[in-house]
Amino acid sequence: MKKSDKIIALESNSDYIHITTGGSQLRVYLVDDDTIRFRCTFDEEFAPEHSYALVKTAWEDDLDELFANERTRVTPIAPNVEETDDYYVTRTAKLEIRLTKDPFGIEIYDTDGNLLYKDLKERTFMEDSHGRRYHYSVINAGDHFYGFGEKTGKLNKRLQYLRMHNTDTCGHDAELSDPLYKHIPFYVRFNDHTRKAIGVFYNNPFDSAFDLGREWSGYWDKYSFYCTDGGDVDMFFINGPTIPEVVERYTDLTGKTALPPLGNTGYTHTTMFYTELEKDVDKAILEFVDRCKANDIPFDMFGMASGYTCMPNGKRYQFHWNSAKFPDPAAFMAEMKKRGVAVTPNVKPGILTTHPDYDEFADAGAFVKDETGKKPESERYWGGFAGFPDFTSKAGREIWERHMTEALLDNGIEGIWDDNCEFDIQNADAVVDGDGRPTTVEGMKPVLGNMMAYTANHALTQARPNTRPFIISRAGFAGIQRYAQTWAGDNYTCWKTLKYNIPTILNMGLSGAANHGCDIGGWFGPAPEPELLVRWFQEGVFMPRFMTNSSNTDNSVTEPFMYPNYTPYISRAVKLRYALAPTMYSLLREASVKGSPVMRPLVYEFPNDPNCWDESFEFMFGPNILVANVTDPGATEKSVYLPAGTDWYDFRSKKRYEGGQTISVPVDLDTIPMFLRAGAIVPMTDGVTNLHTQTIxxxxxxxxxxxxxxxxxxxxxxxxxxxxxxxxxxxxxxxxxxxxxxxxxxxxxxxxxxxxxxxxxxxxxxxxxxxxxxxxxxxxxxxxxxxxxxxxxxxxxxxxxxxxxxxxxxxxxxxxxxxxxxxxxxxxxxxxxxxxxxxxxxxxxxxxxxxxxxxxx
Missing domain, CATH: 2.60.40.1180 (Golgi alpha-mannosidase II)
Incomplete structure (x- = not known):
């Protein structure tokens, strides 16, 4: 066991403070007045700076050239260190950082003397005998924990234990399953006594875990800890004092949400069903588009599932079209474009060993290698064993981009859907290039998802330099929002999923990924019952990713008009989404500039109202609309809490309600409880049914x-x-x-x-x-x-x-x-x-x- 027990030596230069403790070394960077970096290593020397997540740095990094179009280099604040009997202290214009001597620990105060953050001294930074590294901090009364990327369960994660590990969780439980597809080791901590928020980001893609006070010991103050399987404990403290300011500053570090094309904010549909047909898939998809119009369902984008690459032998060969299903891909794309529909084909990273291009990838050195660093690593995948392109290598990116361009972009494709990109490679000793710094895949899996999206982004930009690229991704690391829209994978069809998908989206928004959503209707399980499908569409109105997707276990396919007697309800829900298109697009622009979520927990807008601190299922759509979707079957009334400090007005009736009370409103199958706050301005339109071809x-x-x-x-x-x-x-x-x-x-x-x-x-x-x-x-x-x-x-x-x-x-x-x-x-x-x-x-x-x-x- 190694510990950062006490300060043995401290040196300060113009860029950072270097600290030597009994078991570790630390560097403290004053990145700006509100952002402090604490990098701790238990190795003899710090590894070179090599971050795939950061777009704002205050030091030289190996990947500066790779990310030259994204990264901003700032000059750190030169630390002025003062010494007292018990601690060293340095300051920015907003913060005071105390580094206690013995035992060593970090304490951070604001300029009014309020304690914002404190390490659990004697257990601050540790390394156990297995090489796992820990960081412990004190939990105060009134602390609430939000964020952590894509997580199930309620909004506040206090007293939970959470894992960071990308994996394919098909049919997961929306309340209890953990982990899911994304690895975003960032959280917002809000204290309800001080009403101040801070953020903590650990820039490390190794598998890790957070304990938010679940572990308990009578010998210590209440504490939380972060544990990583490898790499440095590279912690960024982010000051608020408000939650919006924390989120904005976190996205300054890892990037803002990419602004999507306007047309791709409309209704999207996909299913595995169509592309698994033996032939004439192109006709089936075109027929679906025409049926949407016939049923008065506005429509803008089709996600083409992977079956278009499935050959007669049942194998999916990436970048190869099945000619019986799509005899003329370019002609199909032209027909879709005439109808105003964008197509995003599903792209999976696994290249089966029987794939006709497998040897080409292998000979180019494009695959993740086995532990010898010489042969491609082979892992179980759809249809057999496969190699995985190494997207941290130039060779991997170049060959992938070339095949993508020739097979997809040259046929008129303008968006890419990255799927099954968790890179859940079982051999932890497999090797990736790391853009010139080879390392084991163990600490790079979530980065591979980001770099797969990066590659698609580059390919689309090269093919159409002034057309806005659009990528969807199921997995990734902190910063995935710079390239892709994301979604919470293969959710299960049930009422509980409908309800608990809401806090999953809210926490992703607080984690920088504003353009997120969950499959409408549920991806796995039986067909949704009619009432559930209607309610799911009504919830989807406010999701930036507004998509139906299904692989139903009863041979059905989820479609908006699958229950004709209920289609008018669904049509009206989709039309409301299109009516709100000016607001949705404006909110996505705000996300691309400030990092603000589109769907926001109530605490984001109303931090002074105790009833909002842990509210998980009501939310704000932007700053002005409170939404309380109906998430229970057979409901005839809905209990809605209206936050204090403002009046509220029913979206339909304009009836006024005083804030700070719970009301009960009657609901029927057509009802979406929505309320405008006093001072609201909401831009809307009407009559628009296609955002690609029609003008607002x-x-x-x-x-x-x-x-x-x-x-x-x-x-x-x-x-x-x-x-x-x-x-x-x-x-x-x-x-x-x-x-x-x-x-x-x-x-x-x-x-x-x-x-x-x-x-x-x-x-x-x-x-x-x-x-x-x-x-x-x-x-x-x-x-x-x-x-x-x-x-x-x-x-x-x-x-x-x-x-x-x-x-x-x-x-x-x-x-x-x-x-x-x-x-x-x-x-x-x-x-x-x-x-x-x-x-x-x-x-x-x-x-x-x-x-x-x-x-x-």
């Missing part, structure tokens, strides 16, 4: 104006990378309610610019639109539905690039519908409906609620 040329903005609020609507061409050069339009809508909303008032009076108003009223609500970017919006007309609770507006005015004017009021709904511009008060829904041509540039809508006193007139 009109918007409806739902506006709840009783509190200040904002939302940024994002637009670009939806297909190219031109947005990276500034060709986008980000329009930030802001609500300034009441007198404070009046930018023209200087004396407290309601002098709204050149527009006359009652001197007795201060009730002018201003909705401002501020534009950023050079993209010319394709939105031609805008309708703004402003919730109005007590008093109807007196006037509505607009100022913008074309000047200032009152907007005409209509009393007849038919005349308002026929007009290009005007406003109307809808008494039934108590909304002020304003419509106008979309201005080119910044503008304001001013809604004046001054009372028109007819008696005094």
């Amino acid at each position: 040329d009109h918007l409806t903005l739902l506006v709840e104006p009783s509190a200040a609020g904002s939302f940024t609507l994002y637009e670009d061409d939806g297909e190219t990378n031109d947005y990276k050069g500034g060709k986008y339009l980000a329009t930030t809508f802001e609500i300034a309610p009441g007198a404070a909303a009046n930018p023209y008032s200087t004396d407290g009076e309601n002098n709204a610019g050149t527009f006359p108003a009652s001197d007795e009223s201060h009730e002018v609500t201003v909705i401002r639109a501020t534009c950023d970017g050079s993209y010319a919006s394709r939105v031609e007309r805008v309708e703004m539905d402003v919730f109005t609770h007590n008093v109807q507006p007196f006037t509505v005015a607009m100022s913008g690039p074309s000047g200032e004017r009152f907007i005409e009021k209509f009393f007849d709904p038919a005349k308002w519908e026929a007009a290009d511009e005007g406003w109307l008060y809808d008494m039934e829904t108590r909304t002020t409906r304003i419509k106008y041509a979309n201005p080119s540039g910044d503008y304001e809508i001013r809604v004046n609620y001054a009372i028109n006193d007819l008696v005094k007139m």
Whole structure:
């Protein structure tokens, strides 16, 4: 046993602090004011820096050239170390880091003296006799643990033991199974006493485990620990103090979610069933697309399962089309494109030993090698034994990319679906190249998943330089979000899965992977019953990955129209997803810039409400919509908790509820309980059924104006990378309610610019639109539905690039519908409906609620 028992020596230079303890060495980097790196090794020397996860570094790394287009090198803060009797201390503008001498331990405080983090001294860093390495930290009363990537069970992981190991968990239990497909050793710790959050990321792809207070000892403070099977304990402490700030800073380190093409945010379908047909698979898929249209189901993307590579001998030969199933792949792709449907074929890394190209891969040195480092490692796979391309080698990436391009991209494919990419190679001593630094596969399995997605990304970019690449991946390590949309693998068809998939997605979002989802309808098991299928579609409305997928055990195939009497419910759910397309795309853009989740746990938005800290099944869709999906069969009512600190408004009825209470709402099979928070702005559209071929040329903005609020609507061409050069339009809508909303008032009076108003009223609500970017919006007309609770507006005015004017009021709904511009008060829904041509540039809508006193007139 080796321990970091006490500090023997400490040296400081301009880049880092070097610490020698009785059993280890440490380096402390002040990456920036909020991010501190603690790297501990029990080896005689530190291994060279060699990270596949990081895109932000403050040191030279072997892979800087490989990731030159992704990685940013920052200058670390030069540590100024002071010594006291008990500890050394160094500071950033936000943090104080104390390194206690004997026993050694790390303590981190904020500038107000609040303790944010503390090691369990005497057990801080350890190595056992088997080479496993540990890091122990103190758990405080009120600590909640979120994140950890793709995990089953409830949101808060306190008192759980979690493993990090990529594996194929077909038909897993959504509440209890562990591990799953992803390996993301990052968590957010939120303390409900201080209301402060921190993040901890261990940059190490070896199999590892977290104990979050499950282990208990009367001799120690309550503690958690991280244990890794190998490699250094390379810990990044990330300051908040809020959960959103932690997630943003973590994704600064490992990368933001890739912005997908707009069209690929629509409804997607796949199943193993079609491609397993003996012939005419192309016709079966085209027929499905046409049936969607006939059944009024909007549709945009088809995931083509691996059966297209399955030959008459039953073997799947990657990058080889079965000609009986697809006699002309290019012609099939052209037909799909005519229908506005993108195709993402399933790609698996295993190359069977009987594969016609196996020898070519082997001769190129493209496979993971056995322990001798000379022969390809052979492992059990679908259809027999197979070799696995080594995506940490140039040879592996190049041959894979060439075959992918010739077989798929040259036939019109524009997206890739990486599947079965856990690289669950049993021989831990098998060898990978490691991009010039050979090592055993034991500590590189999740990296191979990332680099497989990296290779697909590179191939698509090379084939179509200005077309936005789109990749889906089932497995990977921290940073997989830079390349791929992800999903939680082969879930089981049952009501429990429907429910527990929600916190799985929420924790993936907190772990940097915002573009995530779970198979709608369940992948494994019997066909979903009709009610369950409807509820799954309703839940899928809010998942960034909105896909049905199935390999049912009763010879059925899950389709949106499999129960004709229930198809209208499913059609309406899919149409709601398309109505929310402007919001979904804007949230994915936010994820690509700030790392923010799309589906957010309530604690993310409401950290001061105790009822939100561990809520696992209600969630926020972006900042403004609370969703409480029905997840129980036969429900006629739904209990919904509305967070405190804001009012809430039923999405359909506009009924107001005070926050901080649990309400019961009636539900039927058509109901998705949704509530808008006060100050919400929600961009929507209607009539769009295909995001590839149709233009979002009109918007409806739902506006709840009783509190200040904002939302940024994002637009670009939806297909190219031109947005990276500034060709986008980000329009930030802001609500300034009441007198404070009046930018023209200087004396407290309601002098709204050149527009006359009652001197007795201060009730002018201003909705401002501020534009950023050079993209010319394709939105031609805008309708703004402003919730109005007590008093109807007196006037509505607009100022913008074309000047200032009152907007005409209509009393007849038919005349308002026929007009290009005007406003109307809808008494039934108590909304002020304003419509106008979309201005080119910044503008304001001013809604004046001054009372028109007819008696005094």
